[in-house]
Amino acid sequence: MQMIASVLGLILFMASSLMLSSFSGATSKAPYLEISASQSHYVLTPYQSFLQNTDQAHYEDVNELSNSVWQQSTNAPHLGVNLTQWVRIPIQINAPKTDKWLLEVGWPNFSYIDWYLKDQATGKLIDHQVPAQSTQNDQLSFPISLPSTGSYMLYIKVVGHEKIILPLALKTLDIHDQEIHIRSLLTGLFYGVLCAMLFYNLSLYAFTHESNYGAYCLYVISIIFYTLSTSSHYISFLHGHFDWFDQYAYRISVPIAFLSAAIFIRKFLLLSERNDATQYVSKVAILIWTMIFLMTPIMPATWQIWIIDIFAFTSCVVGLWISSFVWYKGDPSGKYITIAWTPLMIATFVLMMGLTNIISFSMNLYYLQNIAFTVEVLLISTALAERINRERQEREEAQAQSIYYEQRSVEARQREITAQQHAIEVERTAKENLEQQVAEQTSELKLAMYSLTQANTELEIMSQTDGLTNLINRRHFDRKFTEAFDRAIDAKWMMAILMLDIDFFKKVNDQHGHQAGDQCLRDISAIFQGMTDDKCDLCARYGGEEFCIVLPNRTKEQAYDIAESIRQAVAEKEIRYGGEMFHVTISIGLYNAVPKHHSQRDKFLKHADEALYMAKRNGRNQVAS
Numbered sequence: 161m162q163m164i165a166s167v168l169g170l171i172l173f174m175a176s177s178l179m180l181s182s183f184s185g186a187t188s189k190a191p192y193l194e195i196s197a198s199q200s201h202y203v204l205t206p207y208q209s210f211l212q213n214t215d216q217a218h219y220e221d222v223n224e225l226s227n228s229v230w231q232q233s234t235n236a237p238h239l240g241v242n243l244t245q246w247v248r249i250p251i252q253i254n255a256p257k258t259d260k261w262l263l264e265v266g267w268p269n270f271s272y273i274d275w276y277l278k279d280q281a282t283g284k285l286i287d288h289q290v291p292a293q294s295t296q297n298d299q300l301s302f303p304i305s306l307p308s309t310g311s312y313m314l315y316i317k318v319v320g321h322e323k324i325i326l327p328l329a330l331k332t333l334d335i336h337d338q339e340i341h342i343r344s345l346l347t348g349l350f351y352g353v354l355c356a357m358l359f360y361n362l363s364l365y366a367f368t369h370e371s372n373y374g375a376y377c378l379y380v381i382s383i384i385f386y387t388l389s390t391s392s393h394y395i396s397f398l399h400g401h402f403d404w405f406d407q408y409a410y411r412i413s414v415p416i417a418f419l420s421a422a423i424f425i426r427k428f429l430l431l432s433e434r435n436d437a438t439q440y441v442s443k444v445a446i447l448i449w450t451m452i453f454l455m456t457p458i459m460p461a462t463w464q465i466w467i468i469d470i471f472a473f474t475s476c477v478v479g480l481w482i483s484s485f486v487w488y489k490g491d492p493s494g495k496y497i498t499i500a501w502t503p504l505m506i507a508t509f510v511l512m513m514g515l516t517n518i519i520s521f522s523m524n525l526y527y528l529q530n531i532a533f534t535v536e537v538l539l540i541s542t543a544l545a546e547r548i549n550r551e552r553q554e555r556e557e558a559q560a561q562s563i564y565y566e567q568r569s570v571e572a573r574q575r576e577i578t579a580q581q582h583a584i585e586v587e588r589t590a591k592e593n594l595e596q597q598v599a600e601q602t603s604e605l606k607l608a609m610y611s612l613t614q615a616n617t618e619l620e621i622m623s624q625t626d627g628l629t630n631l632i633n634r635r636h637f638d639r640k641f642t643e644a645f646d647r648a649i650d651a652k653w654m655m656a657i658l659m660l661d662i663d664f665f666k667k668v669n670d671q672h673g674h675q676a677g678d679q680c681l682r683d684i685s686a687i688f689q690g691m692t693d694d695k696c697d698l699c700a701r702y703g704g705e706e707f708c709i710v711l712p713n714r715t716k717e718q719a720y721d722i723a724e725s726i727r728q729a730v731a732e733k734e735i736r737y738g739g740e741m742f743h744v745t746i747s748i749g750l751y752n753a754v755p756k757h758h759s760q761r762d763k764f765l766k767h768a769d770e771a772l773y774m775a776k777r778n779g780r781n782q783v784a785s
């Protein structure tokens with residue numbers, strides 16, 4: 161806020177300085193202009209009087225008017241808008257330096273100018289130009305021939321479409337030529353800088369498509385348009401060719417200049433993104449200048465120029481406030497705009513004071529504004545470059561940061577993948593170990609099951625087998641015999657049963673010992689097994705020294721032969737144990753028949769047992785049936 165106060169203070173200081181200088185100049189004027197050999201340049205303003213809002217068109221009519229209708233002006237007279245204006249200057253000529261003088265009109269916006277030089281002594285016109293012909297290279301200067309001595313009244317008629325201010329001067333041709341060279345040089349420099357900046361930023365816009373460059377180019381074009389319309393250069397090049405445009409040049413160029421400036425500032429300072437008053441103020445400024453521009457064809461020139469002056473004045477202050485506020489809020493772009501705009505705002509402010517008759521107007525105020533424009537265009541161009549460069553750096557930093565985070569993300573992802581791979585590897589290894597353990601345990605289980613099966617088989621065999629003789633035991637025989645019996649019933653086979661008992665076995669035990677008796681049991685059991693078919697015959701230890709042989713599907717003769725063969729083999733068998741050798745005999749009971757029914761099973765055994773008993777009773781060592 162301090163900065164805003166200092167800027168406003170500076171503006172007021174300059175304005176007051178110019179006003180003071182203007183008023184102080186006005187207080188020392190003489191009633192007429194005295195032209196002598198001492199000076200080459202005379203300002204006519206202090207001696208001018210004018211007819212305001214007159215409709216007089218002819219010199220003859222004006223010449224008839226009394227002195228009282230002529231109004232004295234302390235400054236360059238502001239003669240209103242779109243009217244024929246008359247100004248007169250009393251001149252006392254006393255041997256001037258030369259008779260080659262130029263009447264310079266320091267205001268570009270008029271349609272044409274006439275001048276008349278009247279001899280006050282005779283009342284006759286001694287010279288006049290209708291319309292006045294300007295010099296070749298300066299449309300604002302008109303040759304005028306001054307007599308060598310005498311009192312004269314110079315009448316000037318100006319016809320314009322717009323506001324007319326008439327800062328008049330008389331200059332010798334030499335002075336004018338010197339000034340025109342300097343002015344041409346400065347003008348060339350001014351437009352050269354503007355055009356250079358325009359094409360430079362246009363090329364940047366073409367390459368980067370950065371909209372700030374585009375908006376800035378429009379602004380520079382509007383400045384060129386405005387300065388052309390407010391200077392003699394426009395008149396030099398275009399005046400008279402476009403009548404309609406001649407009338408509206410100033411009224412169009414000023415709104416366009418402020419409008420494009422408002423658009424550029426709003427864009428460059430990103431005001432549309434701000435949540436403060438600058439956003440709305442800039443929008444209102446754009447709206448107002450758009451409306452002023454659009455109203456040009458329909459609004460009376462007097463009103464529009466008055467409105468333009470008011471809002472131009474306001475816009476200068478508001479523009480500086482906005483850029484200063486943005487600067488104060490920390491945006492460096494606000495600083496550059498403030499620095500660039502301050503000289504222009506001051507120059508425009510001063511110009512507006514001249515145009516509104518607060519201070520004395522002269523074309524130098526426009527030249528001051530042109531200088532400020534040049535400084536501003538250069539500074540803003542630099543600010544634009546700085547801004548774009550800063551944004552590029554911010555983008556690069558953001559990109560670098562983005563790449564950094566992306567790399568971090570990739571690394572994190574890589575670590576995640578590695579961890580996942582490690583987890584998969586661990587899982588795979590665990591699975592393999594588990595499978596291996598399961599396989600090993602399965603193998604062990606299979607082995608255990610096989611061993612168990614083996615043990616069960618062995619146990620079953622043991623449970624079915626007589627441990628001494630290795631023949632099937634009585635319990636297993638009962639089951640197997642039942643099966644064989646049923647099979648014989650179904651097949652209608654002959655079923656033979658042999659009941660075998662060792663004769664006088666008690667004696668064997670008694671004589672040779674129980675161990676020898678056991679050996680005897682083993683030997684004759686081996687004979688039974690060797691002489692029967694182990695696939696279909698049953699051979700069992702039926703009791704202590706009693707055995708049973710079942711012979712399925714045998715005739716009685718076949719069974720008998722087997723029984724007799726067994727008996728003989730036993731009898732011939734030499735039983736050796738403990739260095740002793742002895743023989744035993746056996747008695748065999750044979751029963752055979754075709755079984756018809758299950759109930760006959762025990763009967764078959766009983767009959768065989770009875771036959772055995774018979775063999776025992778008949779003397780033993782025989783087969784009975």
Ligand SMILES: Nc1nc2c(ncn2[C@@H]2O[C@H](COP(=O)(O)OP(=O)(O)OP(=O)(O)O)[C@@H](O)[C@H]2O)c(=O)[nH]1
Pocket residue numbers: 661662663664665666667669673674675676677678681704705776780
């Ligand atoms: N060594 C031995 N002797 C047994 C076994 N089982 C039974 N004995 C004996 O066999 C004998 C059977 O005798 P007995 O029933 O009197 O019959 P025997 O002496 O053979 O006379 P007969 O049958 O009438 O010819 C008994 O002395 C039993 O002790 C055995 O497993 N081993």
